[in-house]
Amino acid sequence: MYFALLYSQYPRTMSIESTIRQFRPEKHNLLMILHALQNSHPKNYLTEEALSNTARYLGLTKSAVYGVASYYSMFSLTPRGKYIIRVCVSPVCELLKAKEVVGILEKELGITTGQTTPCGLFTLEHSECLGQCQEAPSMMINEKVYNQLDANRINDILQGFRQHKP
Amino acid sequence: MKQETRIILKNAGRIDPGSIDDYIAAGGYEGLRKALGMKPGAVIDELLEAGLRGRGGAGFSTGMKQRFTSKGCLECPRRYVVVNADEGEPGTFKDRIIMEQDPHLYLEGTIIAAHAIRASRGYIYLRAEYHQSIERTLRAIEQAYEKGFLGKNIMGSGVDLDLEIKLGAGSYLCGEELTMLESLEGKRGNPRIKPPFPAEKGVFGMPTLVNNVETLANVPLIISKGKQWYRQFGTERSPGTKIFTISGQVNKPGHYELELGISLRELIDHLAGGMREGKAFKAALLGGAAGTFVGPVMLDERLTYDNLAEKGATLGSGAVIVMAEGDPVHDILHNCLRFFRHESCGKCVPCRAGTTLLVRESEELRAEHPDKDGLLQQMLREAQIMASTSLCPLGQSPVLPLKSAAKYFADELTGRGRA
Numbered sequence: 001m002y003f004a005l006l007y008s009q010y011p012r013t014m015s016i017e018s019t020i021r022q023f024r025p026e027k028h029n030l031l032m033i034l035h036a037l038q039n040s041h042p043k044n045y046l047t048e049e050a051l052s053n054t055a056r057y058l059g060l061t062k063s064a065v066y067g068v069a070s071y072y073s074m075f076s077l078t079p080r081g082k083y084i085i086r087v088c089v090s091p092v093c094e095l096l097k098a099k100e101v102v103g104i105l106e107k108e109l110g111i112t113t114g115q116t117t118p119c120g121l122f123t124l125e126h127s128e129c130l131g132q133c134q135e136a137p138s139m140m141i142n143e144k145v146y147n148q149l150d151a152n153r154i155n156d157i158l159q160g161f162r163q164h165k166p
Numbered sequence: 167m168k169q170e171t172r173i174i175l176k177n178a179g180r181i182d183p184g185s186i187d188d189y190i191a192a193g194g195y196e197g198l199r200k201a202l203g204m205k206p207g208a209v210i211d212e213l214l215e216a217g218l219r220g221r222g223g224a225g226f227s228t229g230m231k232q233r234f235t236s237k238g239c240l241e242c243p244r245r246y247v248v249v250n251a252d253e254g255e256p257g258t259f260k261d262r263i264i265m266e267q268d269p270h271l272y273l274e275g276t277i278i279a280a281h282a283i284r285a286s287r288g289y290i291y292l293r294a295e296y297h298q299s300i301e302r303t304l305r306a307i308e309q310a311y312e313k314g315f316l317g318k319n320i321m322g323s324g325v326d327l328d329l330e331i332k333l334g335a336g337s338y339l340c341g342e343e344l345t346m347l348e349s350l351e352g353k354r355g356n357p358r359i360k361p362p363f364p365a366e367k368g369v370f371g372m373p374t375l376v377n378n379v380e381t382l383a384n385v386p387l388i389i390s391k392g393k394q395w396y397r398q399f400g401t402e403r404s405p406g407t408k409i410f411t412i413s414g415q416v417n418k419p420g421h422y423e424l425e426l427g428i429s430l431r432e433l434i435d436h437l438a439g440g441m442r443e444g445k446a447f448k449a450a451l452l453g454g455a456a457g458t459f460v461g462p463v464m465l466d467e468r469l470t471y472d473n474l475a476e477k478g479a480t481l482g483s484g485a486v487i488v489m490a491e492g493d494p495v496h497d498i499l500h501n502c503l504r505f506f507r508h509e510s511c512g513k514c515v516p517c518r519a520g521t522t523l524l525v526r527e528s529e530e531l532r533a534e535h536p537d538k539d540g541l542l543q544q545m546l547r548e549a550q551i552m553a554s555t556s557l558c559p560l561g562q563s564p565v566l567p568l569k570s571a572a573k574y575f576a577d578e579l580t581g582r583g584r585a
Contacts, residue, residue, distance in 0.1 A: 028370075030352030031335055035294065070187040071354040071511075072335030074294055086295075091451060092487050093500045124238075128297055128338055128505060129454075130273045131259035133413035134420045135485075143297040 012038055016050050022058050026057050030068055034075055042083065043079040044123070069166040072129075081116045085163055086140045090129035093137040101137045102126075102150050108158055168428055168436040171399060171407050172246045174383045176425045178267035183302050186309035189270040197313060197386030199358045201278040202323040209282040209389065216393035217405040218385070222250060222378035223453065225404075225471050226331035228385075231375060236283040238373035240375035245373040247280040247288040247327075248263040248350065249366075249382060251343040254293060255454035256427075256505065257485030260409035261379035263421045265292075268383075269306035275327075275382030277315060279388055280327045283375050287328050291346050294333040303331060323507075325386050331529065338509040339395060342558055343376040345511075356513045357558035380409060400425045404471055406460040408484050414450075415490035435486060445490035449574065453482020455502040456563035461574035479570065500528045502567045510560055517561030520552040524564055531579060537578035540570055 019040050022030040037050040040085060048068050055065040069075045085105065089098050105124055108119050116123040132138035135147035146157055172178070175245035187431040189195070199211050212567040214229025235245065242540055249272070253261040264272055280288055292300055308331055310316040318326050330393040332350055335338050340349040347369045368374020388396045400406045404426045410433060413419040417439030424433070430450060434440065441447055449459050452469075458479045460467075467477060474481050488500065527545050535541055556562055571579060 014315065027351040031349065032333060036335060070353055071506075072337055074336035077568075089501070090505075091455065091498045092257050094497060094501050095414050095487070095489060095493060107349055126293070128458065128508065129254060129256040129334070131262045133257050133259055133411060133485075136413060138292070138421075140295065144299075162440060 013137075016040075016047075018052050020054060025057055025059070027060060030054070030058060030060070030065065031072070034065075034069055034072075038075060042082065043120070044081065044084055045076040045079050046116070061081065081121050083121060083141050084123050084125060086125050086127035086130070086136045087113075088128075088130040088136070088140075090127045090133070090136075092133040095134045097101070098137045101117065101154065104151050104154050105139075109153065122158075168424070168432045170423050170437070171425050172389055172423050173399065173407055174264065174271070174380065174409065175268070175421075177271065179266070183267050183269055184305055185398055186270060186306070186313060187201055189268070193268055193276055193390065194386070195313075197388075198274050199321060199577060201281055201389045202321055202325060204389075205365060206544060208284050209278060210236065212393055213385065215283070215293075215395045216388045217403070218381065218388060219395075219404060219471075221380035221384070221408065221484075223255070225304040228377065228381055231365065232279065232361070235368075235375040238363075239365040242368050242372050243541060244287060245283055245285045246369050246370060246375070247276060247283065247285040248334045248343075248346065248374055248376045248511055249276050249288070249292075250341065250343060250346060250378045251290050251292040251296075251520050252300065253296070253379070253483075254338040254341050255483045255485060256502075257411060257413055257451065257454045257487045258483040259411050260421055260484055262296055262299055263409065264379055265296065265502055265553045266302055267331060269302040270298075270310070271386060272379045272383045273303070273310055274315070275385035276329065276377075277310075277327055278327075278385050279375060279377060281325050285375065288328050288330075289350055289369070290329065291340070291350055291375070293341075294330055294335055294536055298308040299332065307331070310532070337511075338505075339450045339511050339558070339560055342560070345558065347374065354511070356511050357560075358539055359557060369395050375459065399469060399510050401427055408481075410469075410484045410486055412438045412486040412488065413565065414488040415445060415493065416440065416488050426470045427468050427561050428478065429466050429468055430460070430486070433469065433486065438442060441488070441490055443490075445492070447488065448493060448513055449489045449495055451487040451502075452485070452569065453480045453491070453497060453566075454487075455505050456566060457482045457485065457498075458570035459480075459497070459574055460570065463574075465512060478573070479565065480500070489547070495563035496528075496532060497580055499567055500525070500532070500577070501530050506560060506564050514556045514558075514561055516552045516555040517557075520548055520556075520561065521564065523548060539576075542576065542580055 023033050051065050054061045113124050137149045138147045210232045218228040219225045337355040339345050340355040343547050345355045349355045362510045364374040397405045407425045411421050422437045438564045507525045508518050510521045512518040549568050553565045
């Protein structure tokens with residue numbers, strides 16, 4: 001089942017070509033292919049080679065594929081960390097101190113939002129509502145959701161990832 | 167004390183969402199069995215007479231939508247059913263609860279809806295951030311295929327349906343039905359001009375029924391138990407229940423399934439455990455970012471689509487974001503405006519330029535400005551122009567929180583009052 005490709009824990013051993021070929025060569029599969037390619041890259045992004053191979057496979061122009069890849073917030077055209085931290089900045093999280101969460105993360109990681117740590121482990125991003133409002137403030141790290149964040153909890157979570165035990 | 171009426175969420179937390187056998191043992195797939203024994207038109211009539219309205223926010227009659235789709239483009243070779251599972255309205259998580267806790271319920275509703283409009287293919291467009299919803303839905307689809315509820319000749323009826331999941335990629339706008347169809351086709355999320363409506367020309371140019379997850383979760387219940395049973399819940403014009411998601415400054419934020427007609431005060435005090443730390447209620451943002459602020463004078467108004475519309479407010483997706491004394495309304499308003507700027511696709515100039523302009527003016531409103539009253543009036547005018555000249559609901563939305571915030575909290579926004 002090609003859905004396994006959509007998870008970042010998936011073994012990153014597949015080539016661009018074999019990843020693409022898990023999908024039927026139909027244009028409507030573009031977003032799914034981009035998800036799979038991005039997740040199969042150790043730096044969580046879409047390379048130029050990935051975009052042009054996809055364009056060729058689907059019979060689309062490179063500009064059309066670039067247009068789609070650059071439109072959607074979850075896709076990145078620049079290298080990122082192994083773990084993507086997405087902090088929810090929706091009204092509910094803001095009401096319950098999401099700005100403090102962002103501040104703690106920036107301080108703890110030594111980067112500002114949008115940047116990747118020099119060790120290549122973490123990229124810090126903002127996200128619109130993650131739909132976890134019952135336990136705000138929230139964030140996601142790759143596929144996993146973390147709620148009711150405070151300084152202690154954030155430190156514990158980051159520590160876990162640093163020790164490769166998420 | 168007001169209490170929940172759980173019909174949609176009756177299985178939630180009670181059965182294993184990963185087990186189709188649990189779902190069947192709880193009466194699941196009875197609605198599908200019954201529907202497959204009915205003519206498609208009869209299924210539509212039942213939903214029409216039950217009075218089911220779309221739960222995505224617009225509240226359009228589900229039966230009418232199905233009737234239009236079943237009669238749209240009769241010469242087209244195929245028709246589609248599309249599930250809108252791209253829940254992204256800030257403060258809303260009702261569909262996530264259904265998908266995580268009882269995925270077969272909306273899957274069954276989808277199969278019945280496909281039969282009603284004679285669709286042989288379908289997609290579930292699910293936001294990529296909802297991993298647990300994706301996993302549970304995938305598992306549910308696999309199990310439904312194994313049991314013969316999906317695929318060829320479903321339960322020996324001669325009806326075929328193939329269903330697959332398509333993931334979004336972080337665009338709020340793709341939750342709008344025409345934009346969703348563009349995204350499903352693998353394109354940028356730019357809205358389409360309507361008409362034609364999806365009922366006539368939807369995904370791949372074919373007649374398409376687009377329904378929200380919560381709407382579809384109602385369908386098996388109506389078919390298996392009948393419209394009379396269904397109509398005992400809710401009001402004459404809005405039968406059934408609605409899942410509210412309440413968050414912010416309350417003691418027990420969460421999801422509550424209620425018959426329409428409860429007041430905001432009852433929702434907060436009877437269900438959500440009252441205000442956090444005993445603070446005073448200040449405002450609620452109803453329906454998310456594309457929703458409306460209400461002040462304390464609205465606490466005792468009935469939360470129904472019609473009553474709120476009369477009062478210039480909206481129920482929308484059922485999101486209720488509660489603010490307490492001391493929470494600056496401007497922060498939340500600004501958050502909504504910033505959200506629209508981020509999510510605008512840029513296709514319509516008034517929306518692209520307007521969402522940027524409103525954020526800048528909102529910043530000026532917070533800083534020093536010689537004429538804050540004039541500035542607020544100007545923002546309202548601009549938002550109104552955007553609403554009249556933008557193609558899709560995104561450009562039409564900023565006026566909603568802006569106008570309602572100005573209605574109840576003008577003094578605070580212009581610096582005359584305190585948060």
